[in-house]
Amino acid sequence: MPANPFIQVAIGCAIVSALILVWLFFRKPPLTNATKLWLLLAIGVLPLATATTGNIAGFEATKSRQFCGSCHVMTPYKTDSEDPKSTTLAARHSHNDLFGEENCYACHADYGMFGTIVTKMGGLRHVYEYTMHYRNMPLEEAREKIRIRRPFKNSTCMHCHSTEGPTWNAVKDHASILYAVRGGYVSCASEGCHGPAHPFTKKKVSKDAKAEADTVLETEKAVTP
């Protein structure tokens, strides 16, 4: 049984509801007020409780690294995050208890007013892309092709690293590019600063270069026996 209390409540309500329904199905009592109340409990109240607590548990589950890594193309990223010896930016954050099991979500979530909704919408696009394009893609190919959709925002880093603290500003490199960092002109996760975040992070490429790379890949695949 999962330890999450929301899941326990949801499963408990679902079991009670199912038991009442099965009992009513076999007993077939007349439709009296008491039967209507039992049905209200089994079809209305308890499933509603299951749905509410289940939704909370579901949204929490979508934040976990396990969930992000359940698509095979994310396996290398998940493995790197879990590796205690890895020194990549993502792994170092996942070793921090504040990020822990939710390190993918903590860094890739949008923290704006509608951040959660925007992030979930992005997640739905991930599911669509995976189902339509990457589901059967070999890991080696996926590692080359899959890249972040938009440049990683500094505001995500600045949610924790505010750039206001004296310790942060004591670093000369930080102080010299303070406004560029705050304005998002220099990425925290860029090479030479703290990046790349993952061992497989790829530089942003133009559409022409991407098309060219795709053509080369297709040619290689065609030539390979």
Added chain:
Amino acid sequence: MNAALKERLKARLTKLLRTTLLLQIAGALTLVGLALMVWSMLQPTPLPVMLAMSVGQAIGTTAFALYLFVVIREIRREWRGKPKKDPGA
């Protein structure tokens, strides 16, 4: 549409809208919705979670709507069947 066909359709619809049958359908739909939700909690991967949050909830809502339809219809029938109070009394 001729009268015989209308009668047949009406009879079929009446049979379909029987209280017992509608409640059985509502119960079965509830069980399916609950099963999807429980599956998503025991195996929280993208497919079960998305199915539970979309299809599962739609099924559950349909079941509850069916229940409400039946109960409200029953209550209305009961009210219609009651003798009217004498306004002068």
